[in-house]
Amino acid sequence: MIELSNRKVGLIGNGSWATAIAKMLSKNLETFNWWVKDEYVKESIEQNHHNPNYLTDVEFNPEKLKISTNINEVVSNSDIIFLVVPSIYVESCLSKLTISLKDKFVVTSIKGIIPNHYKAVGQYLVDEFNIKDEQLGVVSGPCHAEEVALERLSYLTIAALDELKAKTVADCLACNFINTKISNDIFGTEYGAILKNIYAVAAGIAHGLGYGDNFHAVLMSNAIREMNDILKQVNKTKRQINDSAYLGDLLVTGYSNFSRNRTFGNMIGKGYSVQSVIMEMNMVAEGYYATKGVAILNEGYKIKAPIIHAVYSILYEGKNAGKTMKELSMKLD
Ligand SMILES: NC(=O)C1=CN([C@@H]2O[C@H](COP(=O)(O)OP(=O)(O)OC[C@H]3O[C@@H](n4cnc5c(N)ncnc54)[C@H](OP(=O)(O)O)[C@@H]3O)[C@@H](O)[C@H]2O)C=CC1
Numbered sequence: 001m002i003e004l005s006n007r008k009v010g011l012i013g014n015g016s017w018a019t020a021i022a023k024m025l026s027k028n029l030e031t032f033n034w035w036v037k038d039e040y041v042k043e044s045i046e047q048n049h050h051n052p053n054y055l056t057d058v059e060f061n062p063e064k065l066k067i068s069t070n071i072n073e074v075v076s077n078s079d080i081i082f083l084v085v086p087s088i089y090v091e092s093c094l095s096k097l098t099i100s101l102k103d104k105f106v107v108t109s110i111k112g113i114i115p116n117h118y119k120a121v122g123q124y125l126v127d128e129f130n131i132k133d134e135q136l137g138v139v140s141g142p143c144h145a146e147e148v149a150l151e152r153l154s155y156l157t158i159a160a161l162d163e164l165k166a167k168t169v170a171d172c173l174a175c176n177f178i179n180t181k182i183s184n185d186i187f188g189t190e191y192g193a194i195l196k197n198i199y200a201v202a203a204g205i206a207h208g209l210g211y212g213d214n215f216h217a218v219l220m221s222n223a224i225r226e227m228n229d230i231l232k233q234v235n236k237t238k239r240q241i242n243d244s245a246y247l248g249d250l251l252v253t254g255y256s257n258f259s260r261n262r263t264f265g266n267m268i269g270k271g272y273s274v275q276s277v278i279m280e281m282n283m284v285a286e287g288y289y290a291t292k293g294v295a296i297l298n299e300g301y302k303i304k305a306p307i308i309h310a311v312y313s314i315l316y317e318g319k320n321a322g323k324t325m326k327e328l329s330m331k332l333d
């Protein structure tokens with residue numbers, strides 16, 4: 001086992017999930033490097049020991065944190081880097097990076113598609129930053145940042161091709177309220193989490209339209225089968241779709257009131273426009289952006305995915321939510 005004390009760890013991001021990961025890292029590491037976007041956030045965490053905007057109740061020990069708004073400083077001082085910014089900001093955030101990622105192990109915990117590239121973050125890093133699949137890790141699982149803040153028992157899956165690296169990352173995160181499991185399915189762990197956000201948007205739309213628990217259960221049951229079909233067609237490997245990283249993550253997002261994606265869909269179902277919902281929410285619903293990316297990718301693979309297609313029609317083609325959900329309901333079983 002690699003000694004954690006010998007590891008230099010960096011975290012990039014200052015939203016809810018990055019703050020939750022910072023809380024986990026604080027439990028296990030003497031110190032770690034943390035990139036935050038704005039100087040006032042750095043000052044607030046250093047002086048008041050709280051992120052001023054996200055998970056504001058979480059208290060940090062400032063002696064553990066080396067906070068910087070300079071991404072190059074954080075990356076050059078770290079050999080394991082947790083990348084935790086919403087997918088729509090990954091490109092702009094990394095555009096300031098001049099340090100090579102060649103010798104780094106990059107752990108992504110981003111459940112979205114990079115706009116315009118139509119790639120999951122792992123593939124984007126491989127293609128644009130010349131890193132190898134072996135240098136990639138993915139952290140996923142049914143885990144809301146808000147429950148991490150409350151120290152409610154949660155489970156994470158850490159996927160990497162190299163088992164030792166996966167274990168090292170798991171050791172950075174595991175604590176009295178976080179259980180970890182390792183996996184070698186980097187593609188499925190990352191892509192499954194992207195897909196579940198779209199299904200949560202669908203669940204929210206249905207809820208907003210007035211569909212009840214009975215329909216919701218059928219939608220979730222069809223969603224996991226659709227996810228399985230897509231994962232199998234894009235990347236065939238041995239995976240148990242009922243594992244927490246896939247089914248568990250779908251369920252927590254599809255059923256929880258903490259879910260950004262379900263909330264987003266719910267407002268669409270209630271008749272709000274996409275733009276007004278985006279403006280209303282102070283957090284990012286990855287499922288909205290992922291719907292377009294995945295619909296385009298599905299077309300390339302000629303994959304039929306009725307739930308994703310219905311969400312795409314509502315969000316991007318201006319189709320009536322009620323009519324579209326009714327048509328979808330006739331395809332479910
Ligand atoms: N929240 C959760 O429970 C979980 C989230 N995830 C994933 O984590 C990722 C991050 O989501 P989450 O933490 O929830 O996000 P939030 O919605 O909580 O926060 C949004 C983040 O985006 C930042 N941001 C806004 N504009 C920019 C910009 N121009 N450049 C860089 N960053 C910007 C915000 O910074 P600021 O406010 O300072 O402008 C803030 O840090 C997502 O991919 C999500 O799917 C994964 C598992 C659980």
Ligand SMILES: O=C(CO)COP(=O)(O)O
Pocket residue numbers: 111141142143144145197200249252253254256258259260261262
């Ligand atoms: O992925 C997440 C929890 O596992 C967070 O996304 P939601 O907020 O939409 O549930």
